[in-house]
Amino acid sequence: MIEVRKLVKDFGPIRAVDGICFKVGKGEILGFLGPNGAGKSTTMKILTCFLPPTSGTAIVGEVDVRKDSLAVRRKVGYLPEGTPLYSDMDVLGFLRFVAEVRGFRGEEAAAAVDRVMASCRLERVRHQSIDTLSKGFRQRVGFAQAILHDPPVLILDEPTDGLDPNQKHEVRDLIKSMGKEKCIILSTHILEEVEAVCTRAIIIDRGRIVADETPEGLRRRSRQHGALQLLVEADGAAMENELAELDGVEKVTCEALDDSKLCRVRIYSSADSIPLQPVLDRLAGKKCPVREVTLLKGSLDEVFRSITRKEGAAA
Amino acid sequence: MKNFWVILKRELAAYFNSPIAYVFIIIFLMLSAGFTFFVSGFYDTNQADLRAFFSWHPWLYLFLIPSASMRLWAEERRSGTVELLLTLPVTLADVVLGKFVASWLFVGLALFLTFPMVFTVAYLGAPDGGVILAGYLGSFLMAGAYLAIGCAASALTRNQVVAFILAVVVSLLFVLVGFGVFTGILASFLPSGLLDLVAQLGFITHFDSIQRGVLDSRDLLYFLSVMGWMLAANVVILEARRGE
Structure with missing residues (x-):
């Protein structure tokens, strides 16, 4: 469903992503690991058509990000790093806005918004202004926004960052529950998260893939494994x-x-x-x-x- | 194109969700009335027209409009929502136009709220309605040009203050070109043919001619093309500075 082909991204003299190749299929939850500045977010920004690649390309749901970025963006749900949201809007208004941009109208939009409000448990803050939300709720709004159009591909940049253990658990359950139907890529610093959620893990360092395995396989690389x-x-x-x-x-x-x-x-x-x-x-x-x-x-x-x-x- | 309306609606609501809208409108109304009555001596001229009122607009807009436009892109950049917005299935043209038109309608509303001025002159004398209408049209068009400059300036930075200053400086150039004193300086060393050409690039030359009630398509075209170019620049700037 996602195929990344020799992806390269330069920022001036700095090569942030250096010839990455991988494929992810439906039903997979891919964990993106790597130190800060390794190129995880940059790769995700290219997959979601926020940034154009310097060379190479990515195919998302049979569409090339270089050729038809609008079609790619329709297929993808994206939670950017740090969960940016329009803080001047209330939760309902914001989700309504996303629904309309996603092409839902009238009743349809209301139904889509109600659906994600239920699945992300946002009813309680329906009319609350986004800038007064707690971090956990903000994260859930970001998540709701990403899954609103039931996309086949979901890209989540540090979805559990800054959440308390209960909230982390909730978000992970939510991700897992959608994993079978979709193709999900998520980035994280938390290694236990990879084990808890992901079916596969890719470790990136300095813009290159240094490991691509199941969490179990990665663990087997450990010197301690089997000791x-x-x-x-x-x-x-x-x-x-x-x-x-x-x-x-x-x-x-x-x-x-x-x-x-x-x-x-x-x-x-x-x-x-x-x-x-x-x-x-x-x-x-x-x-x-x-x-x-x-x-x-x-x-x-x-x-x-x-x-x-x-x-x-x-x- | 459908998304143009969605963006427009959100941006317009964003103005009224913050105190900016009310502060802007109140200050605009106070200043425009204040300048007209107290500085220009509206009653002393003994004329039933709104020239004294409109002649202040280029200067009011110079400082007020950048404050209405500075937020548009700089805030999206600062808070990171630009990433959210541009990864939704919207075209850049829809977003740039949606934001611009929203701000234009907002300023248009502020301009509309000066209507008591019209009643005042109508009460005092028998003004030429056509000229007043032309004045409003010219002012609205000029506001659009200022706003387009402000939008492009806002796209250049994540800092609203920088966006404001940039917009004021660029707008000032457009005001000064064709403004009496400045033209006088240029006249001392530019040949007259070139001087006319330079004067044609300024806001005031075109605004004055519309305000006189002469609807020349060249004046309309001038303001529309300033908007067009500035919005095109806005798109180019966004495209070039996405990742920053």
Whole structure:
């Protein structure tokens, strides 16, 4: 539904987007990740026809953004970064305005506005002036505006930015509920959001795609992924050598915890599965009680940092 | 074209949703009456016409109209709503025209509210209705030209004060060209043929001739083409400075 082809965008001497290619289909919720200034927003602005690309192009719902920007804009719902809204209008008036620009008239417009007011739970602030709304409501108005015409493509630039955890949860549920019918791209800094909502994640750094995978796949890139973590009552240094001898163990790290005699042991394996039983047997042989066993999943934070920092160092 | 009306409606409502509209109208009415009666000595001239009233308009507009137009684009840029607006399925022409016409109607309303002036002269004497009508038409057209300059200036910046000053400076050029004192200075070194040409570029030359009751198509064309060029500049500026 969206196909980005070798997209390049320069701002003067600065190359903000550097030859990005990707495709997103219906039913996908794509998370756009990357450090600030990586080119996420710029890419989204090109997809929504706010900015023209320097070279390359994007096809949105079978229409080329360079050829027919009006047709693209009809198919896309867009929530710009920071949720700009006409603060002098009230919620009803604003949504009414968007509905009319989107081509709804009279009864039709009223019905469309009522529909999004219900799905974004805005009835309570119907006649409230936008500049008096709380951040959560503002965000919902921005969201309502984007889905008002039931677009096949939804582009959301940091949709949960500045919301409290409950509001974040609500917005995520809303996004997920629409994910099956639409093609959604959202950008975020919050990695847990990608896991909670997205079916796929793309990490951009310095205008280039450095990773394009499912959240699960990204996590698998983590060094921690599949590692075994134990909390053991023992002396760290001795333990390290002891366990490193075992078959299938590649590396062992031990870390004494401050407030107790406990020691956190992490065991990394070269094989597909960690030799859990031999490790436990060996510890039992040494009379070291094991308090806790965890199989680490790896954190997206760590993957994100390692990918984007590595690229930074190379440049 | 349908969207032109939607934009127009929103912009017009935006004027009245803020205090700008009321402040603008009140100040315009107070100043135009004040200048006419107290500075120009409306009663002393003993003439039943509105020349004293209209002759102040170029100067009132010079400072008042940029205050009505400065918000139009600068505010959209500052608050980021320009991104919202231009990613809706609207053409630039619809938006630029919609905003311009809304502001023109708004200023037109302020101008319309000076109608008690007409009753005053009608009460005092027997004015020539045609001349007064021509005066209003000329003033309205000239207001459009000022507004178009103000729109283009507003599109250049995200700061309303900068937009205001830019619009005043550019408008001042249009006023001074063809204004007596300034023409005198130019006459000292420009050949007379060129001087006429330069004078033809100013607001006052054309406004005066309409105000006299002579509806020359060249004067109408002049104001319409200033609007046309300035609005075209507005579109070009927006297109060029989208991302900033």
